[in-house]
Amino acid sequence: MSDLFPKKGHDHDRCVHSALAQAEKVCDAENARFTDMRRKVFTLIWQSHKAVTAYELLDALTAEGQRVQPPTVYRALEFLTELGLVHRIESLNAYFGCDRPDCEHLGQYFICTDCGRVAEAVNEEMSNAVRKAAMGVGFTIQATTVEIKGLCHDCATH
Amino acid sequence: MSDLFPKKGHDHDRCVHSALAQAEKVCDAENARFTDMRRKVFTLIWQSHKAVTAYELLDALTAEGQRVQPPTVYRALEFLTELGLVHRIESLNAYFGCDRPDCEHLGQYFICTDCGRVAEAVNEEMSNAVRKAAMGVGFTIQATTVEIKGLCHDCATH
DNA sequence: GATGAAATGTTATAATATATCATTTTCTGA
DNA sequence: TCAGAAAATGATATATTATAACATTTCATC
Structure with a gap:
């Protein structure tokens, strides 16, 4: 992990x-x-x-x-x-x-609902899935919002 | 498409x-x-x-x-x-x-910035990418927000 | 240093959302 | 069926988030 x-x-x-x-x-x-x-x-x-x-x-x-x-x-x-x-x-x-x-990217954000910390990820698999889905319905992406709320590992285990 | x-x-x-x-x-x-x-x-x-x-x-x-x-x-x-x-x-x-x-799902939303219409998608590839990314960093998902803004096909072509 | 563009200051107000307590409606069980 | 409890809604006030409009200051350029 x-x-x-x-x-x-x-x-x-x-x-x-x-x-x-x-x-x-x-x-x-x-x-x-x-x-x-x-x-x-x-x-x-x-x-x-x-x-x-x-x-x-x-x-x-x-x-x-x-x-x-x-x-x-x-x-x-x-x-x-x-x-x-x-x-x-x-x-x-x-x-x-x-x-x-400094680089174009579709970012994703993990937000811990317990400790409140946020982390940015740049996960190509997620980005590509989004791009592919958009392509599939003929949609031209201007901006994406990917926010994932839940418990970070620290908060889930402690 | x-x-x-x-x-x-x-x-x-x-x-x-x-x-x-x-x-x-x-x-x-x-x-x-x-x-x-x-x-x-x-x-x-x-x-x-x-x-x-x-x-x-x-x-x-x-x-x-x-x-x-x-x-x-x-x-x-x-x-x-x-x-x-x-x-x-x-x-x-x-x-x-x-x-x-009626079913649990991680939905995704396409939002056309021109005509304002919104469409929900339930794209397993996107959902799975999100789940996998979360798993990879030990994050327990409670809720996800996936919103994709851009031009729908109609607005992009007309 | 004068000039214009960009940035910031200032005041007012719009847009979004919730806390709190009062009242009404609905459900439950005697 | 009706008393009491629970749920939903009404009403009032206010908190939170965001922007419009115009005045002033700062800064690059000539």
């Missing part, structure tokens, strides 16, 4: 740091500005292993001393989502960092 | 009627009451080929002469959803009738 979540003891700060570097690269490539606000929102999202709601981000930013209004957060989220740096988890109305912003 | 939506000329009233009959059977089997309100909401959902929002249902009921408040609609939706008679489309915050309320 492969790991759903990062192994114990992994250096999360380092992950966040590397995600930031990736994000910068992507923005650069797209000629998009990775502004302060966008960086802050991105970082807050990446600092969590759970999906984060817009208003949680709002609160976090306010706690940091910035007085911020909803549109500011939603704009940052829209920007990050459009570049593929962050994914929206539809069934949670919340946002989650994307591991692989 | 198989059809995504019902063929032209199919008798939709008859579909709705048969869905109602099915719903009654399911409620019976579960010892659940298919009350007037629940029947009305169910029917309104089935009369549409699109997903319907709670407030659209509210408006429709009000137009029918009932003065109805949000909790009433949400309660009916919760009831119908729990029995599997209706599915929530997470990416639309809307509801859609389920063809196969």
Whole structure:
């Protein structure tokens, strides 16, 4: 069984740091500005292993001393989502960092209903099944939402 | 290519009627009451080929002469959803009738972003891919959301 | 430094959803 | 059949999520 979540003891700060570097690269490539606000929102999202709601981000930013209004957060989220740096988890109305912003992919999300952690998978078998099914009914895919809720291994066994 | 939506000329009233009959059977089997309100909401959902929002249902009921408040609609939706008679489309915050309320299944939804129509699929290849992926990471599935947005064949070609 | 485009600030409000308590309806068992 | 309990609905208020519209600031470019 492969790991759903990062192994114990992994250096999360380092992950966040590397995600930031990736994000910068992507923005650069797209000629998009990775502004302060966008960086802050991105970082807050990446600092969590759970999906984060817009208003949680709002609160976090306010706690940091910035007085911020909803549109500011939603704009940052829209920007990050459009570049593929962050994914929206539809069934949670919340946002989650994307591991692989640099390549096109149909991602899948595992959401543990017990501990709340989220993990992105890029499983070709799932993606291909979706693509094939769409093809079979003459459907042209624009976007897919694959969210799987249940118990992660830790929560199921402990 | 198989059809995504019902063929032209199919008798939709008859579909709705048969869905109602099915719903009654399911409620019976579960010892659940298919009350007037629940029947009305169910029917309104089935009369549409699109997903319907709670407030659209509210408006429709009000137009029918009932003065109805949000909790009433949400309660009916919760009831119908729990029995599997209706599915929530997470990416639309809307509801859609389920063809196969009598059997357990992991459904998939095709949503045309042009005409707005929705179709449920029960594609074993997709379901199995999801189950297998979950198994592979030791994840116990409670519920899945598979929503595919894009262009249906009609909209892509016309 | 002037200019225009992009980003953010600000205010207001729309859209979606639920908590709580009151009332009515339905079922159950004496 | 009717008293009591359970289920469903009504009513009121409010929480949560999201966007519209216009003002101001920031930033790249000339």
